[in-house]
Amino acid sequence: MSLKPETMKNVKRRKKRFFCEICNDGFSQRLHLTEHTRKHTGERPFLCEVCGSTFAQSSGLKRHVRIHTGEKPYACEFCNLKFPRKYKLLLHKAIHTGVKPFPCSECSAFFITPSSLKVHFRTHTGEKPHVCEVCGSSFSQSATLKIHMSKHTDENPYSCEVCGCSFMERPHLKEHFKIYHSERLHKCNMCNSSFLKKCDLTQHMLVHSGEKPYSCDTCGSSFRKPSGLKKHMLIHTGEKPYSCDVCLSTFRYSSSLKNHMSVHTGVKPYPCDICSSSFHNSSSLKQHMMIHTGEQPYSCQLCGSKFLYRYTLKQHVLKMHVTMKNTEKYPCTICGKLLKEQSLQRHMLRHPGENPYHCQLCDSSFRRMLDMKAHMKSHSSGGGRSYSCEVCNSLFASVSALEKHVRTHTGEKPYSCELCSSSFQQGAGLKNHMLLHGEERPYSCDLCRFSCTTVGSLKKHLQTHAVKKRHPCQLCKSTFTYRHILKRHMLKTHGGAKKFSCTICESKFMHRNSLKKHIKAHVDPQKYPCETCGKLFAKKSYARKHVLKHPKENTTM
Structure with missing residues (x-):
């Protein structure tokens, strides 16, 4: 004899004899009700004798103790x-079997556990059930709320027992300890x-192999x-199934999202x-360590030159080898301007046309x-800007953006050049400065022989070729391309005191930098x-x- 579904529901309902006085949830056993009540009271009676951590349930303590004992009772059969x-074993076995039994009804994504599907589905519904009681911000995951709360308390609850370093998240502590x-017992022969x-x-x-x-x-x-x-597919x-709540x-x-979240939290573990x-x-730290060791892992297969960064190698190949072999220029289909292949792609973006990326x-x-x-970011709360100076x-x-900005007030310049005494407020400034010590100038003008170390310098130079000079x-x-050059012209030609004098000769200058450049000519x-x-x-x-100043065809420099 089989019971109807309605009868089964009634049986289950009758079994729930113990109800919570706070939220009315029902339970079939008094023990389950007692454990549930601790969620409301905050009681955590089970204490770990090793580290002092407390837990609401004995099963939680039992799982925690395995961290200290190293016990791993669940083995993969593959x-x-x-x-x-x-x-964790179930999650791991999915790597071997490929089975993901929980599909998303809105997209083609599949998940190993129903909880993973539930969290993912919020990216479609926009639901953010976890709300901060301090500032009202809402999040789709409780873990993200926990990270956010540490901003208000300035607390790093996870500490390393060996060196005392503290972290905002448990995974950061685990990674630090590893x-x-x-x-490392397993060595490669x-x-x-x-x-x-x-x-x-x-x-x-x-x-x-x-x-x-x-x-x-x-x-x-x-x-x-x-x-x-899987990542390649x-x-x-x-x-792009992983989205930032901020x-x-x-x-x-998920690793990219995890790294991105540290930009908002400011944690650098x-x-x-x-x-x-x-x-x-860890990859950024590994790349940074090469500056101290002097290692240059990326080498050019055509000339043997070595570089610290992969993108620097790419710029070198394009500048020194590709452009030397292929100097052919192609016409723009809209204005007819002749440009090299890589320059033509950038040039086409200047013409009005179809914009393929639409805001939803x-x-x-x-x-x-x-x-x-x-x-x-303009659609998010506060325009995506929640950190104020x-x-x-x-x-x-x-x-990180706020930290960079604060340096404009404090004058701090933490990035110093090892070859000279120059220092910079941002790492990008030091990076561009280092190109001045080398011979490499990867950005060149298609209209003349001008070359420079940064994209910004090339953009400014390109304006000198423009027919219209907007600052008369x-x-x-006289007309000028930039406002600051017009200002300099007004001081130099039409007035302005020259209060910086050369101690070697009688020359005078309006700007301290002009005097410095002049003194170098003496020294x-x-x-x-x-x-x-x-x-x-x-x-x-x-x-x-x-x-x-010399005609282009006569110049060999």
Whole structure:
């Protein structure tokens, strides 16, 4: 005899004999009601004798103790990897089986657990059930709310027992402990690498063998790990399932979202042991350490030059090898201007045309995805700018942006050049400055022989080729491309005291920088010649500017 569904529901309802006086939830056993009541009272009677942590349920304490004992009772039947909790084993087994039984009804995403599906579904509904009691901000996940609450308390609840470093999130503490305090027992016989886990060593050995068993059916790319193939497939589908609750940015990978969230929280859990710098993720720290070691891992296969960054190598190849081989210019289909292939792509964006990226919240459209993301922040609460400067009340979207701005008030310049005494407020400024010490000038003008170290300098130079000069002098007929050059002209030509005098000769100047440049002409020998006319200059930049005066076809510099 089988009961009808309605009868089954009545049976279940009758079994719930114990009800909570606060929220009216029903339970079949008094023990379950007692455990539930602790959620309202905050009572945590179960104490860990090792670290002092408390728990509302005995099962929570039992799971926690495994952290200290190292016990992992749940083993994978495919690879024998062990886990301290059953749900982590279920998540791991999905890597082998590929089974994700919980599909999203709105998109093509599948999930291993119903809780993961529930959190994901909020990206479609916009539901944010976790509300901050202090400022009213709402979030789709309780973990994000927990991170947010630490802004109000300035508390880092997770501390390292070895060195005392504290962190806002438990995963940051775990990652810190692995990197700095865990012993790496599994060593590679072919190189000096060592690993915390045997499975990591096994995966590493594929680097030496070159084996990539997982291939993409769409483009043929192959990968060492199934997770690498899974991440790669998102490029073809265009799916970005992970979104930031603060600024609405979307990401393909959960790790990218995790790294992005540290921009809002300001947490930098990876400090450098040599200097005072700290970083959002371990890869940035690893790249930074190469500055101290002098390592340059990226080498050019055509000339052997070595570089610290991959993008610097790409710029070098484009500047020194690609453009040397291919100097052919192509006409713009709209205005007919002749440009090199890479310059033509940038040039086409200046002409009005179709904007392929559309905002889903308003009628705005954009040429670039980057511009649309910046626009999306205007729809979030406070325009995506929730961090204010205490000096001038300016608003910023992230803690790091606020920190950079505060330096304009304090005058702090934490980034120093190791080759000279220059210092900078931002790392980008130091990066651009370092190009001055080298010979590389990756940005060149298509209309003359001018080259420079930054995109901003190239943009300013391109305006000198423009027919219209928008800043005329009211006292004479001169016109200028920039307002600051007009201002300098007014002081120099039509008035202004020259209060900076040279102690070597009788020359006077209106600006301190002009005096400094002049004194260098006395101190430094003129050692940079013009290869066309032989004239000598004290600085290489003066020689470059002088070369522009000669006809282009006669210049060899």
